[in-house]
Amino acid sequence: MSEPKRMHPIAAVLNTVRQIKDMIVPFGVFVIFGSNNFDLGYLVGALGVAILFLVAGVISWYRFTYRIEEGELRIEYGLFVKHKRYIPFERIQSLDYSEGILQRIFGLVKVTVETAGSTGGGKGDAELVAITKKEAGVIQEMLVRAKSQKTADAESLEETNGSVIYRMTGKELVLLATTSGGMGVILSAVFAFAFQLDEVIPYKKIFKDVSEYAAKGMAFIALAVFIVLFLAWAASVVATLVKYANYKVKKVGEDLVITRGLLEKRQFTIPLNRIQAVRIVENPLRQIFGLASASVHSAGGSAGNVESWKVLVLPVIKKDKIPALLEPYLEGYQLAPALKGLPRQSLRRYIFRGWIMAAPLVILALVFFKEWGLLSFLLFAISAPWSWLSFKDAGFCLEDDSLTLRARGFSRQTVMMKKKKVQSLTLVESPFQKKKELSTITAAVKSGAGASGGKVMDMDKDDAQSVYHWFSREES
Amino acid sequence: MVLEPQTKISERALTVWRVTGAIAFLIVLLVGGGIIVPAVIFDWPIWIIPAVVAICLLHGYMAIWFVPKLRWKRWRYEVRDQEVELQHGVFIVKRTLVPMIRVQHVDTKQGPLLRKYGLASVAVSTAATVHEIPALEIEEAEQLRVFISRLARVAEEDV
Numbered sequence: 313m314s315e316p317k318r319m320h321p322i323a324a325v326l327n328t329v330r331q332i333k334d335m336i337v338p339f340g341v342f343v344i345f346g347s348n349n350f351d352l353g354y355l356v357g358a359l360g361v362a363i364l365f366l367v368a369g370v371i372s373w374y375r376f377t378y379r380i381e382e383g384e385l386r387i388e389y390g391l392f393v394k395h396k397r398y399i400p401f402e403r404i405q406s407l408d409y410s411e412g413i414l415q416r417i418f419g420l421v422k423v424t425v426e427t428a429g430s431t432g433g434g435k436g437d438a439e440l441v442a443i444t445k446k447e448a449g450v451i452q453e454m455l456v457r458a459k460s461q462k463t464a465d466a467e468s469l470e471e472t473n474g475s476v477i478y479r480m481t482g483k484e485l486v487l488l489a490t491t492s493g494g495m496g497v498i499l500s501a502v503f504a505f506a507f508q509l510d511e512v513i514p515y516k517k518i519f520k521d522v523s524e525y526a527a528k529g530m531a532f533i534a535l536a537v538f539i540v541l542f543l544a545w546a547a548s549v550v551a552t553l554v555k556y557a558n559y560k561v562k563k564v565g566e567d568l569v570i571t572r573g574l575l576e577k578r579q580f581t582i583p584l585n586r587i588q589a590v591r592i593v594e595n596p597l598r599q600i601f602g603l604a605s606a607s608v609h610s611a612g613g614s615a616g617n618v619e620s621w622k623v624l625v626l627p628v629i630k631k632d633k634i635p636a637l638l639e640p641y642l643e644g645y646q647l648a649p650a651l652k653g654l655p656r657q658s659l660r661r662y663i664f665r666g667w668i669m670a671a672p673l674v675i676l677a678l679v680f681f682k683e684w685g686l687l688s689f690l691l692f693a694i695s696a697p698w699s700w701l702s703f704k705d706a707g708f709c710l711e712d713d714s715l716t717l718r719a720r721g722f723s724r725q726t727v728m729m730k731k732k733k734v735q736s737l738t739l740v741e742s743p744f745q746k747k748k749e750l751s752t753i754t755a756a757v758k759s760g761a762g763a764s765g766g767k768v769m770d771m772d773k774d775d776a777q778s779v780y781h782w783f784s785r786e787e788s
Numbered sequence: 789m790v791l792e793p794q795t796k797i798s799e800r801a802l803t804v805w806r807v808t809g810a811i812a813f814l815i816v817l818l819v820g821g822g823i824i825v826p827a828v829i830f831d832w833p834i835w836i837i838p839a840v841v842a843i844c845l846l847h848g849y850m851a852i853w854f855v856p857k858l859r860w861k862r863w864r865y866e867v868r869d870q871e872v873e874l875q876h877g878v879f880i881v882k883r884t885l886v887p888m889i890r891v892q893h894v895d896t897k898q899g900p901l902l903r904k905y906g907l908a909s910v911a912v913s914t915a916a917t918v919h920e921i922p923a924l925e926i927e928e929a930e931q932l933r934v935f936i937s938r939l940a941r942v943a944e945e946d947v
Contacts, residue, residue, distance in 0.1 A: 611915065735890045735914040742880040756916045763916035783885050785870035 316377035316388070320420050323376070323442040326412075328369030332362070378440060380451065383458050385425065387438050397438060401458035403427050406567065406581030409448065413575060421448050426581075456565075474564035478626060478637055480556065488628040489552040491598050561625060563641055568608075568625065582623055586611045588733045588757040589764070590645050591622070592634065595723040604631040606638060606647075609759040622759060645728050649716045651707035657748045658770035659703045665769075666699035667692055706768050708753070708775065710782050715755060717766030727766035729757055734765075737783040739776055751776035755783075793866035793873045793883075800905045801923030802860045807901060809851035813844075816851075820844040865921050867932060869939060872912055874919055890914045894933045898926075912936060 368391065376389040385399045408424040415421055425438040440448075480488075557574035568582040587608045594604040606626040626634060635647040670691040677688035702720040709716040715734065718726040740752040753776050756765040771779075820840045827836045855878055864875040872886045895911045902908055908929040910921045924932065 732889070734887075735916040736884055736886045736919065738882060738884040740877075740880060740882045756914075758915040765916070780883070780885065783887075784873075785887055786868050 316379045318377055319373065319440060320418065320442045320444060321373065322414055322418050322420060324370045324373035326414060326441050327372050328366050331365050331369060380454055385438065385451070399425060399427060399438060401455055404455060405583060405586065407452060407455065408581060409577070409579040411577040415442055419445060421445050423448050423451065474562045474569065476560060476562050477641060478561040480559035480627070484628055485553060485556060485559070487603065488556055489549040491603065491628065492548065492552055556627060559627065568641065570623065570625065580623060582608060582610050584641065587642065588759060590642060590647065590728045592631070592647070592726040593723050594631065598628065599724060602631055603628050604634065605629070606634050609757055609764050611758045622764070644714065644730060646711055646714060647728065649709035649711060649728070651709045651716065651718055652775065653707045654703060654770060655750070655772045658750050659700065661750070661770050662699040662703040663696050666695035670695045708768055708771065708779065710779060715779065715782070717753065717755060717768050719766065719768050729755055729766065731783065733757055734783065735763070737780065739780050745770065749773040753779050793864040793875050795865050797860065797863045797865070797921065797923050798907055798925045800907055800925070802856055804901055804905055804907060804923060805856035805859065806852050809856055812851050813848045816844055816847050863922070867936060872919070872936065874921065884919055886912055886914060886919055888939045891936060894936045896929045896933050
């Protein structure tokens with residue numbers, strides 16, 4: 313396979329479509345603001361541009377060749393300027409596959425080559441937009457062979473060997489789809505319901521000056537908002553169902569391989585030794601039902617591709633099932649650590665902080681809505697229990713070589729990190745914290761080309777110090 | 789007890805920060821003047837003038853005198869065999885530990901002002917974060933850069 317090859321001609325069409333997609337906004341602006349009278353010239357012009365794109369697509373397909381030579385994937389492309397990109401196999405982190413509708417019709421697959429240090433808008437890696445599955449299998453096989461230096465156990469793209477760790481059940485899929493963006497809908501349902509209550513609660517008698525018409529209008533608006541939100545939610549449910557159908561996690565060699573998708577099949581590979589941290593997220597709605605999601609932060613992956621930094625491994629699952637499922641594969645991670653919470657004196661700081669955040673909203677409400685703005689004082693009442701919840705949820709756990717930090721913003725997030733993967737650790741102490749013997753701890757891990765990590769505010773000072781000690785390599 | 793970092797940054801940093809503060813003060817003065825002049829011409833309420841003057845003076849005191857002094861007093865760092873520790877912050881004190889094995893590279897940087905005073909700043913980068921020591925004497929910065937990069941190389945390990 314050392315002679316240069318071209319991709320499947322469908323790639324030309326895909327190139328064209330992509331270019332048109334990239335140009336659609338400026339083009340649309342040009343059409344809308346350019347002139348008011350649509351005449352033949354415009355039509356011809358648009359058609360000409362489209363044909364130009366098609367020609368460019370075909371030429372760029374024609375000029376794009378790839379080959380495998382001397383343990384490197386060698387790609388040459390370029391319309392005017394000839395580019396050559398040689399990627400040594402050792403540098404390739406993973407091959408991710410996806411199949412769009414066009415690819416599926418012709419039995420093709422899109423292969424994205426992820427390398428370690430590629431930064432700057434995903435420029436670093438290569439993309440084979442449309443090649444046959446057999447070809448992809450050959451590349452994969454050669455990659456595996458080059459990497460392990462022994463005869464590959466011939467993993468084909470269709471059915472990669474390896475043990476299945478997790479297969480999403482239908483029930484979980486439905487749960488995932490319904491609980492991912494659900495809060496807005498529920499809030500609006502409550503809102504609409506409250507307005508329906510005006511038969512029970514005499515709103516009109518309470519606010520004499522609010523005319524009947526306005527009350528009806530408000531109810532109508534609430535209902536309309538609810539319907540729109542409901543439709544949006546239903547659409548997102550369908551989209552999620554399609555996106556996450558056939559969800560499967562496998563362990564193949566030293567990698568986790570995730571496949572999913574109904575219309576567009578996608579496959580991600582996460583090398584286990586590149587995992588920087590594990591994160592368990594429970595959004596409030598899911599938390600009520602004891603559900604959570606688990607993702608891993610991976611080093612490398614391309615800068616432009618967010619999905620390759622923080623990879624959802626278990627999109628939604630009963631929280632107590634996570635350790636049994638993942639611990640055998642994530643060596644050294646304790647996924648259900650016993651956390652130590654915060655001292656009592658930090659509760660006041662949490663509540664105070666909540667109020668500070670609410671204050672600007674209240675002031676705005678008072679300025680804009682006058683007396684009605686007084687209602688916004690309710691925010692203070694709501695923020696206090698929320699702060700209490702954040703206070704209750706925050707905590708940490710130190711265990712040999714791993715650190716767990718948990719905190720709540722909106723969702724409750726638990727981050728598990730190993731000492732040798734933590735890039736830096738910071739301890740912060742403000743004068744107020746000092747008085748109450750509290751400190752804030754922040755730990756940073758690498759995630760893709762950037763940073764992520766965990767933060768716990770207002771920990772007990774001694775606890776924070778113990779975490780700091782733990783991280784210091786020159787303990788005296 | 790973890791050792792508190794001991795090394796102070798160059799005393800000349802204080803001068804540089806004061807100069808920077810003075811430049812900021814000049815800009816504030818211009819803005820203040822820009823308010824006072826129309827206030828006099830258009831007979832704006834009289835309290836505006838003393839308020840603006842007070843704000844300008846307060847800013848001057850903070851930017852030229854108080855903040856640089858405290859900032860310099862609080863800035864400590866220490867480079868040990870296996871880690872770099874930084875401690876800084878005027879009111880909120882921040883302490884950071886960066887293990888040597890996580891250091892990716894070290895940069896020294898010098899703006900025109902730092903150069904005039906023979907200073908340089910040193911930035912220690914990990915794969916995820918960047919930590920800056922703002923003003924060291926140039927030989928010291930250079931030494932530090934060489935030292936850290938040598939130690940960091942010894943501790944080569946995959947991310």
